[in-house]
Each structure stands twice: as structure tokens, then as C-alpha cells.
Amino acid sequence: MADGPTINTIAERAGVSIASVSRVLNGLPTRQETVRKVMAAADELGYVRNAVARSLKSRRTHQVAFAMADIGNPAYLAMLREIQPVLKAAGYRLVLHSTDAVVADEIDVLHSLGERYVDGLIMSPLRVTEAHLEMLAAARAPVVIIGSVPEGTRVDNVRADSRTGVRLAVDHLYELGRRRIAMVNGPLDTVPGAARGAAYREALADLGLPYDDDLVQIGDFYRRQGRGAVADLLARVPDVDALMCANDLIALGALDVLRAAGRRVPEDVAVVGMDDTDLAAASWPSLTSVSLGSAERGKAAAELLLERLRGGDREPRVVTVPPRLSVRASTAGAEYERTYRARTETGGTRTDNKASKENEE
Amino acid sequence: MADGPTINTIAERAGVSIASVSRVLNGLPTRQETVRKVMAAADELGYVRNAVARSLKSRRTHQVAFAMADIGNPAYLAMLREIQPVLKAAGYRLVLHSTDAVVADEIDVLHSLGERYVDGLIMSPLRVTEAHLEMLAAARAPVVIIGSVPEGTRVDNVRADSRTGVRLAVDHLYELGRRRIAMVNGPLDTVPGAARGAAYREALADLGLPYDDDLVQIGDFYRRQGRGAVADLLARVPDVDALMCANDLIALGALDVLRAAGRRVPEDVAVVGMDDTDLAAASWPSLTSVSLGSAERGKAAAELLLERLRGGDREPRVVTVPPRLSVRASTAGAEYERTYRARTETGGTRTDNKASKENEE
DNA sequence: CCCACTACCGTAAACGTTTACAGAGATCGT
């Protein structure tokens, strides 16, 4: 592991100057004889270019950072799964940051762009604060934000449309004949919580259904909460016939409680989740879920960033990814399970068909 | 986004030399007056250290790479979730590689260590070839391998013990009174497939159960395969009363088929998976699964690497992580579900309690 | 035979840091 060879070592051995070595290694026009000598020397020495020195001179690191709130969140992982190959194909390495949704950490990542250890950044903040906006305006490298930023923010931006997503789900439940549709939401002071709550109200109004405070249950975004919240709800509104859950974990908790209470899903109560994670396809009954296109958003973000890294300036762009409803048994029923699911690998979505190719030892 | 300030800019502005600037920024002893001037200048200019130049001089990048076979595999993600915070706490960034289990890609990653863009590497190869071993011997930076390498390979190594894992599961099934225990395995030419198959045979022998070829079904590691394989198995051996599945996906496929065939789980057939992924806790009935300690292995690997990055030379170490059986309803029955699961957040494992804190917009 | 041109190559500067070394003042003991 002694100090590796540099272009100086090669130059010496090949009897040429370091400039020639560099030219050969970069494929610039050079006499055949020189090329041969340099290549031979490089081979013999097992030379590998020093990426750091290269970056210093070229001001390009060929690295891109992805900052996610929570590395345990399947939605972010879905993004990651799409981002990685896009960057790899373009010759960029991926540097991962998990900020645990701590604002200071996110600001820190933004700040560290000044260190120039990456050429660009994809970030998916949970909340967008004033501090975020300031740092974004001053960012020393291109940034793409996954999630909504205020109008007028000069930054590339990939959005989900959870409003339409909720709408899709509520309409679906309505078409199935449900009229007492409850919402189990997360905290209203988060961006997703607020958006989904508002969308639920809107959707009901458009369908001519009355809005009933009793039908709204607020908790957090965990499964345990799903259980507690739904238990409360059932006690309060026994005639509820559908649950719109603000994410898949809550919905899984709901399934647990409904089962324990002897309510059939979907005959008595239909359940819809959000995010369409792997868990939705894996549960029993499989969970109808609104995909907010995490995978697509990741892909779009990566492509936006590459575009900006390649091209010069252009106006910031906003890409909105449409939601999609993955209908499964928790609304469509067991018949669906037996016929549709039995024919397909994953229960009807494409989200987990890459999962677990093989396992290590 | 104009060219940012360097220590030269600061030196000029503060009226001192770049050496002094560097000293101040690194906290080396300096006169108070100078410190003040430099700090002021740095603040006004919004100076941020250039990480690349720093790395070039110090020969340290404060980056570590993690190369996984498949970014979609929950087992690797579990490793990643543990590796990331350990590295972050030690001030290292994480560079992610997904090799798709292509040997050439893995060799490539190993080779690229010579580029010195990272200080070390954690790698989890699916198969370990001659080429791997050669590159490992010649590696230009510390490497930790997750997975087994041949005896005598001079490299830090973190192993699972799938042999004991299978043993745990089979013993558990035996204690539950099962005597016709089948094995649904993946390809025998993979390291995990071979190890698990052999372990199954051994476990039966030790329990005094006869080995029956009919009870072994080979497929791949996907859920679809799980369905097909188990359907075949049921047709061939109707009196089977337990399934030992080589991973969770296969086991989920098994649950699908058993349900469709009207067999009760676990009353008629008990089912065990392996890897103890999030899916195991999410399914219904929840799946008993053998954890091979992906999370622990990730953590151990990160710690081994840090140790080597900090300390000088030491003999390569081998760490073996013991397996653990997570008993859930697919063997312990509905009683378990109602009592145990209802009390706990996640259905009895600790693998998904960090999942999906909140969701983006 | 000289000039212009081409093709190739070497010298040296630059990227932005860190750090060894030595010089300049200040302080101290005698």
C-alpha cells in the first residue's frame, strides 16, 4: 500500500514529460511511439488517476449529493433507487445524506455545497423554512428540490400532487358506494399533512358529501398511531365505511385494528393508503394505495440536475408528477386478490419487483 | 455563483498571509488580533473551505464508499440504515455504489479505490471470485467485506451465520410439533442458497428426521417463485406441515398460495422466512423470520472500517453476527397476533420502527 | 537554401490548501 505511482513516476519511467503522460492518458493527439511507452509504463506500475487532484484542477468532482429526511422511509428509498442508476449512467457518484428532518442538518448540507465536494445536490426537505430559501438563493452549486417550494423560488423543483392523489382515492371510494369516508391524517403542521387534509375536504365537497369533524382523526405518520387513531374513530363513528389514510403505515395499523374488531375489509370498511410502498403490496389484504410517484420524482430530479450540470444556465423548471391509484384488495375485495394477484408477481404494482434479488450468504 | 473566496482572498482582505489564514481556520495558536481580523474577513466573504484542495494536501477525503449488490434489496437497505449514522457521527460522508451483483462492476469499484476519492470501502458481494480476491489483496485503501471470504484472506470481514439461522428455524418448527418440514430454497449455486440448503439437511439429521428429496423445492429468491414453488410442493407432498423459506419474499409467496388453497397458517402449515425484513412484520399473518442481522452486520462493518481508518495496522478481523429468530403469527398463531402484536408498535420486531417518519408533501 | 508550416513535446503555472522553515520582534535573565 506504499505511495502509489503518479504521472511523475510514469514520466520518469517512460522517459517523457508529465505533460505528455497527461496527454496520453486523456487521449489527446500524441505520437504513437510515445503513447506506447506511456501506456506500457502505466500498466507496469498499475497506475490509477488521482480523482482528487483531477477535481482540483478541473473544478468537477463527478459527485452528486442526495439529501433525504429519513433513510428508513420507503418513499425516499424509492427515490434513491431511481436516482442512483441515472447518475451512475452519467458518470456521477452518489453521496448520501440523511438529515433526520432536522432543519439545521439540512441547512448544513446546503452550506457544505460551498466545500465543492459535489457538483450538485438533490434535496427532499420535509418543511421549507426561511433559512432554506436563503441558503438556496446563495447555493454555490445547482440544487434540485423534491417537494414544493414557494412560487418564485429560483430553483429546479419536482412536485407531487397529493391534492389530486387524495381526490383519486376519495372518488374511488365513492364509486364503490361508500358514503361515510373518514380521514386518518398526520400532523397538520407538516406540508403533507396540511395538503392532504385540505384535499380531503375539497373532494368531499365536490362529491356533495357533508364534511363531518368526527370523521377526521389526527395522529402521526406511524403504524402504532394508525392503530390508536382508528380505534378511536371506530368507537366514535361506528358506521364509518371507508378510511382514507394519509400514508401506508397508518393504513396498515388500520387493517390491524379492523381485523381485531371483526370488521371485514373491504366489505364493512374499505381502506386506502398513500405512497404505495412495498408494504402495500405485501400486506393482507393487499392495500389499495395512492402512489405519489416517489420513483418518478426521483428520476425526474436526477434528470433535471444532470441537465443543469451539462448545460449552462436556463430558467428554473417545475416538474409535477401525477399521482396514480393502485387498486388492490383493501377496496376491491378478495375476488381481486384471488384472480388478479394470483396471476402477477407482486400483487399488481411494479414497486417491489426489483426487491431482494438474492440474499447475501 | 461567481468564483467563491479562497484563503487568498481572505488573506488580502485581512492584510495577513495565507499561512496565517490557514492557521486561524485550523485553530492553531495565533495572536488574538490576527484571529479576529481573519474571522471577520472570512465571515464577510462567506468563506467555505474547499474540500477538494484540502483532500489533496491531507490525503484524506473523509468519504467512505458502500458497495451493495442491489439497492432494491431490503437486506442491504437495513445495512445502509446502520452504516450511515455511524459514518456520519465520525465525520465521514457516504458514497453509494449499486453493482447489480455484476462481478465486473464490483471489480471496478475495488479498482477505483486507486483514484483515492474515498478513504475506505465497505462491500457486500454476492459471490466472491478469484478476481475479487486479487483486487482485495492489491486494494489501495482499507476494505471491509460483509459476507464470507475464504479463510486466510487478509481483509476485515463481517459474516452472518445462516447455518445456525436455519437451525434455529427448524428447531422452532420441530418444537411446535412439525415433522414434515419442507425447504423452499433459492439457486444452489449462490452462496446463500448453498449454505441454507446444507444447513437444512444438517438440522433435520440432528433432530432425527429423515431427509426427503420431495420436501426440497428449488427456485429463485422472488415472491413469484415462492408461489410457483409452493404450489408444486403442495401438490407433491400434501401432508407437509411446515415451510422453511430461504427468504421473506419466498415466504410471502407461500402465504399467498396457502391462503388460496384454503390451508390455514399456522394451524395446517407453519411458515418461516429469512432476513426478517420490514415485510415480515407487515404481512398477515405476520411472518416468523430468521434475522441474519443485516443491521448489525452493517454497523459492525462500519465500526471495523472506522477503527482501521483511525488506527494503524492490525491483523484483519472476522466478526460473526449471530442469527435471531423473530417469532410471529405464521408459526405462533393468531393468539400471538392478538396479544403480542396489539401491544407493540411494529408487530414485535425493531426493524421498522424507524420507517416512514412522515411523508413529503 | 531559407522560410513557413506542421507535429510533437517540455516547461511552468495553476487549482486551493497545509506546513516546514526561517525571520522578526518582544521578553527575559544575567
Add this chain to the structure above:
DNA sequence: ACGATCTCTGTAAACGTTTACGGTAGTGGG
């Protein structure tokens, strides 16, 4: 009052590349 010692600072080299620039040798034309 003078050298010794100490504290602080600046100069310059180094890390390993890329690349602008100029030089040299060879070729062909006039």
C-alpha cells in the same frame, strides 16, 4: 546591554493533475 528564548508571522514548497505557451525538429515549397 546583550544574547537566549519565545511567540508570532510570512515565504515557499508540496499534494497530483491539466493546460497555455513556446521551442525544436522535420517537411515541403519557393
